[in-house]
Amino acid sequence: MNYMKIMFKSALAVGVVGIFSTISVFAADTPEIGKLPVLKIDAKKAELGKRLFFDPRLSGDGAISCSTCHKPENAFAHPNALSPGYPGNGHFRNSPSLVNTAHKKIWMHDGRLGTNLNDVTRGMITEDYIMNMDMRIMQERVKQDPLYIQMFKDAGYGEPSNGKVRKAIPEYLKTLTSRNVPFDTGTMSKSATKGMALFKGKAGCVQCHNGPMLLDNKAHNTGVPENLDIFLDPMNHQAFIAYNMFMGNENYMNLKRDLGAHIHTHAVDGSGKGTFMTPSLRELKYTAPYMHNGTMTTLMEVVDFYNQGGGQDANKDERIQPLGLSYSEKKDLVAFLESLSGDLLTSDEHVWKAKFKGEYDVIENWRDTRN
Amino acid sequence: MNRVIKNKILSVTALVALAVFAAQASVAAERKSVAVPAVDSINGKVPGLTTLGAVPVPADNKQTDAKIELGKLLFFDPRLGGDASISCASCHDPKEGWAWPDQISRGYPGTVHWRNSQSIINTAYYSKLFWAASATSLEAQAPSAAKGGVAGNGENDLMEARLALIPEYKKRFNEVFGDEWPLIANAWRAIASFERTLNQYDTPLDKYIEGDKSALSEEQIRGKELFEGKANCIACHNGALATDEQFYNIGVPYSLRWEEDGLAQITFRFENYAKGVTEEKYRTVKDDMGLYFRGKMNSDKGKFRVPSLRYTAYTAPYMHNGELFTLEEVVDFYNAGGVTEDERTTDFTETKTPLIKPLGLTDEEKEDLVAFLEAFSGDEIAMQKPILPDYKPLFTREELEDVVK
Numbered sequence: 085m086n087y088m089k090i091m092f093k094s095a096l097a098v099g100v101v102g103i104f105s106t107i108s109v110f111a112a113d114t115p116e117i118g119k120l121p122v123l124k125i126d127a128k129k130a131e132l133g134k135r136l137f138f139d140p141r142l143s144g145d146g147a148i149s150c151s152t153c154h155k156p157e158n159a160f161a162h163p164n165a166l167s168p169g170y171p172g173n174g175h176f177r178n179s180p181s182l183v184n185t186a187h188k189k190i191w192m193h194d195g196r197l198g199t200n201l202n203d204v205t206r207g208m209i210t211e212d213y214i215m216n217m218d219m220r221i222m223q224e225r226v227k228q229d230p231l232y233i234q235m236f237k238d239a240g241y242g243e244p245s246n247g248k249v250r251k252a253i254p255e256y257l258k259t260l261t262s263r264n265v266p267f268d269t270g271t272m273s274k275s276a277t278k279g280m281a282l283f284k285g286k287a288g289c290v291q292c293h294n295g296p297m298l299l300d301n302k303a304h305n306t307g308v309p310e311n312l313d314i315f316l317d318p319m320n321h322q323a324f325i326a327y328n329m330f331m332g333n334e335n336y337m338n339l340k341r342d343l344g345a346h347i348h349t350h351a352v353d354g355s356g357k358g359t360f361m362t363p364s365l366r367e368l369k370y371t372a373p374y375m376h377n378g379t380m381t382t383l384m385e386v387v388d389f390y391n392q393g394g395g396q397d398a399n400k401d402e403r404i405q406p407l408g409l410s411y412s413e414k415k416d417l418v419a420f421l422e423s424l425s426g427d428l429l430t431s432d433e434h435v436w437k438a439k440f441k442g443e444y445d446v447i448e449n450w451r452d453t454r455n
Numbered sequence: 456m457n458r459v460i461k462n463k464i465l466s467v468t469a470l471v472a473l474a475v476f477a478a479q480a481s482v483a484a485e486r487k488s489v490a491v492p493a494v495d496s497i498n499g500k501v502p503g504l505t506t507l508g509a510v511p512v513p514a515d516n517k518q519t520d521a522k523i524e525l526g527k528l529l530f531f532d533p534r535l536g537g538d539a540s541i542s543c544a545s546c547h548d549p550k551e552g553w554a555w556p557d558q559i560s561r562g563y564p565g566t567v568h569w570r571n572s573q574s575i576i577n578t579a580y581y582s583k584l585f586w587a588a589s590a591t592s593l594e595a596q597a598p599s600a601a602k603g604g605v606a607g608n609g610e611n612d613l614m615e616a617r618l619a620l621i622p623e624y625k626k627r628f629n630e631v632f633g634d635e636w637p638l639i640a641n642a643w644r645a646i647a648s649f650e651r652t653l654n655q656y657d658t659p660l661d662k663y664i665e666g667d668k669s670a671l672s673e674e675q676i677r678g679k680e681l682f683e684g685k686a687n688c689i690a691c692h693n694g695a696l697a698t699d700e701q702f703y704n705i706g707v708p709y710s711l712r713w714e715e716d717g718l719a720q721i722t723f724r725f726e727n728y729a730k731g732v733t734e735e736k737y738r739t740v741k742d743d744m745g746l747y748f749r750g751k752m753n754s755d756k757g758k759f760r761v762p763s764l765r766y767t768a769y770t771a772p773y774m775h776n777g778e779l780f781t782l783e784e785v786v787d788f789y790n791a792g793g794v795t796e797d798e799r800t801t802d803f804t805e806t807k808t809p810l811i812k813p814l815g816l817t818d819e820e821k822e823d824l825v826a827f828l829e830a831f832s833g834d835e836i837a838m839q840k841p842i843l844p845d846y847k848p849l850f851t852r853e854e855l856e857d858v859v860k
Contacts, residue, residue, distance in 0.1 A: 144608050145538045146565030172539030173613065212613045216537050218604035220729050221566065224721040312855050318620040318846035325616035337619060337636050340850060340858045358860060397860045444717030451714065454738045455724050 115295035117284075119268045120187055123258045128239040133256025135235065136249055138436040141225045142209055144216035147171050150208065150253070153179040156430045159370035160185075160260060165311060165378025166320055173213045174319035176311075176327065176342065178378035181371045183429065184364060186258040190301050193376035194345045195361040196331075201254035209249075213323035219246040228444045259434060262366050265426035272423045278413075279420025287390065287407050287417055292362045298424065303345035303359035306404050307395025310341050311377035342377065358397050369425035383418045485509065486656070488695050489664050494683050497810055498690035498699075504683075506661045507695045510579045510651050516594060516644045518651060525627045526649025529642050531840045534617045535601050537608035540564055543600065543646065546572045549838040552769030553653065558777030559712055559719065562605040569605065569710075569722045569743065571777040576766040576836060579651040580696045586759045586775040587746045588702070593647035598639075604729070605722050615639040623844030655766060659830040671830055677820075678827025686789065686814050686824055697764040697831060702746045703808040704757035706793025706800040709742040710776040742802035743776060757803030768832030782825045790814045790821060 136142060140149045153167045153175075154160040162168065162179035169175035177193050185191070190198040197204050209215045209222065223246040226232045232244050241248040266272045272280070283289045292300045314320045328336035331347040341358065349356035360376045374380040380389060389395070391414060394404035409417065429435075447453055488508035493500045512518055529535060533542040546560045546568070547553045553575040555561055560572035570586050578584065583591060590596040601607035601614070618624045618637035628637035631645065660679075662670035671679065682688045691699050712719040727737045730748040746758035759775045773779045778795065779788055787796060792813035794800045801807055816824065 141565070144565065144604070145540070145563060147538070170538060172534075172537065173617075212537065212610035216608060216610070218608070218725075218729075221604045221721065221725045224724045224728065227724070228717050228721050307860075310855065310858070312852060315850050315855055316848050316852060318617075318848055321849065322613060322616040322620055325619060326610070326612040329612045329616065337849075340855055341860060399860075444721060446715060446717045447720055450720060451741050455727070455740075 114290050114300075117267075117290065117294055117298055118296050120184060120261060120296045123186055123261065125258050126239070126255055128235075129241070129252050129255040130259050131256075132232075132235040132239045132241070133252035133254070134259070134434070135232070135436045136226075136253050137256055139440055141229075141440065142215060142217060142222055142249075143170065144218065144221075145171060148215065150215075151435075153214075154182045156435050157370070157428065159183045159367040159425075159428065161367075161371040163372070165373050166313060169213050169320075169323050170216050173323045173326075174317060174321075175213065176314040176320050176324040177376055178373065180363060181367050182257060183260045183367045184262055184297060185260065186254065187261070187297050188299075188301075188364070190361060193360050193363075194343075194347055195301075195303050196345075196348050201257055202250045205250045205253045213326055219249075222246055222249065225444070228447070230445060260429055262426040263429070265366070266423040267420075268426070273419055275416045275419035276423040277420075279416035279418065279423075282409070282413055282417050283420055286413070287409060288403065289390070289417075291403055293365050298365040299362040301362070303349075303356070303361050304401045305344075305357075305359045305397050305399040306390075307358075307397040307400045308360070308375045308377065308389075309379055309395050311379050314342065314377065315340060344376070355399055358399050365421060365424050367425045369422050370428060383421050384414065387414045387417050387421075491664065494689050494693065496683075496690040496693070497687045501689055501699065502694035504660065504664065504679075504689070504693065504697060505695050506664050507577070507580060507654065507656055510654060512651060513592060513594070516647060518648050519631065521627065522631045522645050522648045523652055524649075525624075525631055526645035526647065528624075528627075528841055528843060529646050530649055532843050534621075535607065535609060535614050535642060537563060537610070539617070541607065543597070543607075544840065546600075546606070547575045549836070552576070552766060552771075553836070554770045556771065558772050559710060562722065563603075563608040566605040566608075567712075567716070567718045567722055569719065569726050570775050571772065573762065574766050574770045575650055575653050577654050577696065577763055579654060581698075581700065581763070583700050583760050586762075587749055588700075588760045589749065593650050594643050597643040597646045601643075605725065611639045614642070617846075618642065620846045620849060621844050622847050653836065655833050655836060658765065658833040661833075663830070672826065674823050674826040675830050676827075678823035678825070678830075681816070681820055681824050682827055685820070686786075686816060687810070688789075688824075690810055691761045692764050698761040700760055702755065702758040702760055703810065704745070704759075704801055704803055704806045705789075705811045706804075706807050707757075707759075707774045707776065707778055707788075708795055708799035709802055710778060712776075713741065740802075744803070745775065754806055756806050757801045758806060764828060764831040766832050766836075768829055769835055782828050783821070786816070786821045786824050786828075790816045 137150045140146050142149060148170065153162050155162055160182035165178060167175040167177060167179035180193065186201065191204045197207060206219070209217045210219060223244065226244040226249060236242065236244045236248060239252065241252070262268065266276065292302070292304060294300055314324050325336055328339055333339065333343060333347060343357050345359045345361065346354070346356040368374070368383060372381055374383070374386050380386045387409070390404070391407045391409045393406035394400055486507065486509045489506045491503035491505045494503045530543045533539050533545070535542060541563065546555045548555060555572035559570060560568035562568040578593060584593065584596040585599070590599055601609045615637065618628070618639070624637050628634040628641060632638065632641040634641060659670045659675070691701065691703060693699055710719070713723050724737070727740060732740070742757060744756045746755035747753070749755070767773070767782065771780060773785050779785045784796070788794065789811065790813065793807060793811040
């Protein structure tokens, strides 16, 4: 394991010195935190993707769109601890922000999708407890809308198809990139600057939260407590059970904890249980509550959690240890975390604000029109 | 005694009604079809119209009272569907002849179906379910309906998870099937068992065949003669169920809904797409190809399985796409040789059966025939929606807090 290697290296380098100097060695080994690269975007494809993202006709019963759980005013996350899910059921995880999602390599809190946003889009639209859409019906709905027919054509996609829907939405997601972030623009407050030093040093956050996205594409167990509402509310629990059943987890009816990345690592020793992907720390200002299950409501609570050495779990990452941060250090750390958030993307540029008609236009002269 | 009426009176509580259904099931088991002579028809010698015999019950899904009772709950439970808003009973509404009173059935929210919803009554006697016979048992029909994108749009995993969170179902599935946790496949078996109790044995025609010659009016008796003679309905609508369960293209035209309704146009294309037709057919076909979808034989285009005529007094509109609104219209359609009043017919004229040709019926004969068709229906079979059991958390807060990770 990576951290073992690093521990060994650091032991060699500094010998038996204090924990703090050990962490600074970790920091030296991790990708530098910094600005996000600029993505090339096809404006017409992205515009089409934007309309699709906000269109409830992309869900089975036409009641919810991508934006139902990924709300612009919450940096494309959702303010509930647990995402709403599809009508008729709840959900068992916190809705993550989609701002900068195009910069990710692995998606979902359990990291089960590691290919591309095309697959993620398909997964979200078709999953029964999320949007429950038969994409063949979706394709025919899109083909029934004259504006879509024009937009697909303008985007160079030709005739609307479900495959092109799955290309257009990711193109739009590329437009959801952080803007005017004090950290990126070099306009952090004094407190935030001190916080950044703690982040890289004493607090050791950078061990996992590194690179421009402040994540490491890995799953870790930090001992985040379970959100009992997953199990106490049958609406959430049914989605949880269905998911575990589908993922092939054993004994899913009796599960009383979210296994996280274990669903695809399936380590026989169970060491993957309760591990979750390191999330990005960008746009946290708008995306409370925090953690994969939304159990922490403020950034101070999150910092307190790490300061006490995380939660209880036999699989907890050994690097999660009490940090001994003072109150003012914690405040500085929170200030730094907040400095990683930019402007909300809530203008027309990022939000399709025109209303969708409740009814579909009829194709005139249907008998003589090619389908 | 008319069990249907009896049932109506007693259906105040679900339990009593179920007891009656159980009684019906046991009576039906001893039931024998009245032996009647074969009839000469344009289609050769065919079985005469007669009463229904014992309900066919598959060897691997025996009827029990507890299973039937469970099946009834599930039939009415919208949690066996995608967004938990519609149940089997939504498109097979007891108040609407256990069907849906529109040309094409209502669909999953946000959709419309593309064919007429068929009544549940007497379906236990069919060997072919759905209009193009895509299911051959009630056990196979139920999941197709509950899972189809324009029907129930449910998925196995989520439906099964929901059942597990309803303690009453957990208990009942255990008692009926021995399931530790309810299995979705057993839900369909229970529903099928419930449906096998929904039969009607005491129509005027049944009574007449059993010997009560006053059960049919003179008009209806004349209609019966036409049915078995000049109009030749008996060629296909024969035997106890009044269907030979064969496939014919009788000339029913495309649905006007496809010309007038954007939602219906979406479903029309989806069905062709989902059923895997060639692109050329997807682009150009404007009528329901019916049996073609099963084996992709051009000679099967526009063919549908002959439906029963039983209980049709309650199931208007008629035909696979509900294009005919009344029994009078149906008789006019056949009398014209499979052409509607506005002179429309199937797009697949090349596969239309030669059995259908103008009949030359007089107005009086048509009235007699309609009167006879009404004799295929007894009293309405009513049923109250049962009170459905609630979800309950599987674990207590204490049990969850005691977990050591």
